[in-house]
Amino acid sequence: MSNSKTLVLVDGSSYLYRAYHAMPDLRAIPGDPASPATGAIRGMVNMMQALRKEVPADYAVxxxxxSGPTFRDxxxxxxxxxxSxxxxxxxxxxxxxxxxxxLLGWQVVAV
Structure with a gap:
């Protein structure tokens, strides 16, 4: 009997850019360019939910x-x-x- 657990680890920054470029220019108030953009948010929700459905896991991060300079720099x-x-x-x-x-149940980490 195995007590192993499954972890899903996602590169959120990569998903963020993918969602931003994949989605149309969605706005909080449709058609109002002064309204806050929401396309990347919608795209991230879609991708994160699809991944959780595809890969059931005990932990998701x-x-x-x-933001700003990090150890990588x-x-x-x-x-x-x-x-750019x-x-x-x-x-x-x-x-x-x-x-x-x-809110979707993922832990969020910034590194």
């Missing part, structure tokens, strides 16, 4: 890049040096995405 000064800045309408969805992922 979604890991995001921490100290180890490798060129880390993400050529990457994050779009503002994606940046404003990060905190809500963290909260929604928690």
């Amino acid at each position: 979604c890991v995001f890049d921490a 100290e180890l490798y000064t060129e880390y993400k040096a050529t990457r 800045p994050m779009p503002d309408d994606l940046r404003e969805q990060i905190a809500p995405i963290h909260e929604v992922v928690r």
